[in-house]
Amino acid sequence: xxxxxxxxxxxxxxxxxxxxxxxxxxxxxxxxxxxxxxxxxxxxxxxxxxxxxxxxxxxxxxxxxxxxxxxxxxxxxxxxxxxxxxxxxxxxxxxxxxxxxxxxxxxxxxxxxxxxxxxxxxxxxxxxxxxxxxxxxxxxxxxxxxxxxxxxxxxxxxxxxxxxxxxxxxxxxxxxxxxxxxxxxxxxxxxxxxxxxxxxxxxxxxxxxxxxxxxxxxxxxxxxxxxxxxxxxxxxxxxxxxxxxxxxxxxxxxxxxxxxxxxxxxxxxxxxxxxxxxxxxxxxxxxxxxxxxxxxxxxxxxxxxxxxxxxxxxxxxxxxxxxxxxxxxxxxxxxxxxxxxxxxxxxxxxxxxxxxxxxxxxxxxxxxxx
Numbered sequence: 001x002x003x004x005x006x007x008x009x010x011x012x013x014x015x016x017x018x019x020x021x022x023x024x025x026x027x028x029x030x031x032x033x034x035x036x037x038x039x040x041x042x043x044x045x046x047x048x049x050x051x052x053x054x055x056x057x058x059x060x061x062x063x064x065x066x067x068x069x070x071x072x073x074x075x076x077x078x079x080x081x082x083x084x085x086x087x088x089x090x091x092x093x094x095x096x097x098x099x100x101x102x103x104x105x106x107x108x109x110x111x112x113x114x115x116x117x118x119x120x121x122x123x124x125x126x127x128x129x130x131x132x133x134x135x136x137x138x139x140x141x142x143x144x145x146x147x148x149x150x151x152x153x154x155x156x157x158x159x160x161x162x163x164x165x166x167x168x169x170x171x172x173x174x175x176x177x178x179x180x181x182x183x184x185x186x187x188x189x190x191x192x193x194x195x196x197x198x199x200x201x202x203x204x205x206x207x208x209x210x211x212x213x214x215x216x217x218x219x220x221x222x223x224x225x226x227x228x229x230x231x232x233x234x235x236x237x238x239x240x241x242x243x244x245x246x247x248x249x250x251x252x253x254x255x256x257x258x259x260x261x262x263x264x265x266x267x268x269x270x271x272x273x274x275x276x277x278x279x280x281x282x283x284x285x286x287x288x289x290x291x292x293x294x295x296x297x298x299x300x301x302x303x304x305x306x307x308x309x310x311x312x313x314x315x316x317x318x319x320x321x322x323x324x325x326x327x328x329x330x331x332x333x334x335x336x337x338x339x340x341x342x343x344x345x346x347x348x349x350x351x352x353x354x355x356x357x358x359x360x361x362x363x364x365x366x367x368x369x370x
Contacts (some may be wrong), residue, residue, distance in 0.1 A: 003287050007279060008120055011356045018340045018361045022206055023154060023182060023318050023352035029208040032268040032362040036210065039267045043140045054263050061270040062109050065215045067282070068198075068273055069180075069199065070190035072083075074252035075223075077216040078261050082181045083110040085200025085216035086148075088256050089177055090114035093146070095203040102140045102147040102174070104130045104321025108154045115148055130158050132310060146175040151183035155345055156308035157292070157318025159183060166195035172263050176224070181205055181214075185269025185276050186317055188354075189284045197222055203265070206317070206354065211273035218253050228342035230258035279355075287355035288317040291362055295319045296353055320348035331369075338368050 013019050013027035028036075042050055062073040077086045078245040095118060103129050105113045116123050126140050130153055141147055147169050152159045161179065169176035180189060180201040185208070199217040203209030218226060228249070229233050234257050247330060249255040274282060293314055296306050299321045307320040322328055329344040336342075343350045353362065 002157070003279070004358050005282055007356045008358075012158060013354065014324065016222065016339070017159065018365060019349045019359070020353050020357070020365065021341045021343050022208075022354045023157075023350060024343050025204050025211065026206065026208050026354065027211065028268065029272050029275050032209050032272040034080045035267040035271040036264050039264050043264075044217060053268075056269050057263070057270055058261060061215070061266050061273070064270055064273045064277060065197065066266060067277060068184070068189075069217060070192050070281075071217050072220065075217050075220055075268070077218070077253040077256040078266060079200065079214045079256070080262065081214050082200045085198075085214060086114050086177070088198075088216060088229060089198045089218070089226060090118065091229040093175070094225065094227075095121050095123050095145075098124070100124045100126060100143060100147045102126050102128060102137070102144045104128050104149055106130050106147075106153055106155070106158075107150055108179070111148055111150055112150070128159060130156075133160070134164055134168065135194055137165060137230055140174075141168050141172045141174050144172070144174050146222050147179040148175060149178070150179040150181075151187070151189065152316040152318065152338070153308075154318070155320055157182075157309050157316040157320065159187065159314055159316040161313065162189065162194040162196065162310045169197075170225055171197040182318065183316060185273070185281065185284065186288050188281050191217060191219070198226075203269040203272065205320045208274050208354070209269035209271065210225065210265045213269045215269075216253065216256060220252075223253060223255065226256075228256050230256075232259035234259055236262075237337075284355045288353065291353040291355075291359065292317050293356055294359060294362045295353070295365070298362070299369060302366065302370050304369070317354065318350060318352045320350045322348045335368060340365055340368060 001339040010030040019027055062076040065076045066073045101115050101124050114308045128140055166176050175197045178196050178199045180199050186203045187205040202214035204211040233239055235255050237248045237250050238246050304323045328347055328349045332342050332351045333343045
């Protein structure tokens with residue numbers, strides 16, 4: 001049985017829509033919605049009586065995330081969003097005038113602005129293109145302090161070779177940061193194989209969880225060198241002792257958690273990540289890639305231009321298209337009227353199917369695009 005048929009009951013959105021907007025905000029997978037509903041109901045009836053279950057969910061999210069990326073639970077923190085994770089690293093490192101960062105022009109603003117702002121502190125940012133050859137990245141990395149790149153580009157869907165770039169960073173002693181929000185949960189990612197030093201991702205896209213709850217990975221050997229820039233009562237080791245004034249930091253990545261966590265979001269994100277782990281990320285990626293390929297073939301036959309390159313392994317679940325004489329915003333609006341959800345982005349119509357979408361639904365979308 002195809003994977004989309006197996007998981008289809010967990011996506012009630014399919015009863016209403018053909019949802020091709022996972023690169024923006026995804027519909028909640030049913031187990032995530034149910035867990036969040038349970039907590040809301042329990043909180044209404046019992047307040048914090050079952051607080052022990054909240055703590056268990058925090059721990060379960062850390063262990064599930066660690067399993068997803070090949071890390072240790074001590075290297076996982078809960079954050080509000082990808083941006084907070086990026087800012088934690090960008091502001092927490094000890095920068096000196098003359099330090100150099102390698103970043104990429106096509107990035108989403110969340111992985112662009114924090115590095116650009118470092119120029120105020122005398123840091124030089126060398127801007128490359130995500131389409132540059134590895135030789136160009138290798139040359140730029142020599143002598144750099146940090147390299148920051150997205151796993152998958154938000155507009156073109158270009159998927160970079162993290163293992164190759166990570167090897168370059170390790171060889172040159174460069175801190176390797178990854179914005180993983182557009183690829184995590186779809187394509188396998190191992191922080192050890194890719195030599196990633198820090199990674200951030202929110203849960204509301206391909207992870208099929210809620211907004212306002214994400215994860216930050218920081219390699220253990222770097223935690224004492226990245227200072228928490230937001231500081232509250234839970235950053236410290238003795239946070240459960242309200243009378244203590246000892247500011248010794250927690251011994252794990254929890255040191256980057258500043259205050260009360262988004263408990264209902266954690267319940268949802270933990271459930272969605274576990275759902276993906278049980279399904280198998282490799283199977284998810286294969287299904288998403290097949291749907292994207294089906295879309296690409298179809299729109300090209302209809303005369304659309306597809307953004308990005310077709311190199312092996314470079315495509316993801318994001319397909320951005322445009323056609324001369326066709327306004328992307330009007331096209332997306334017309335699709336919406338027909339029950340198909342996509343997004344207009346910078347002159348393109350961006351289509352981003354997840355693995356539960358049926359191939360016949362892609363055919364339906366292509367009919368609407370003709």
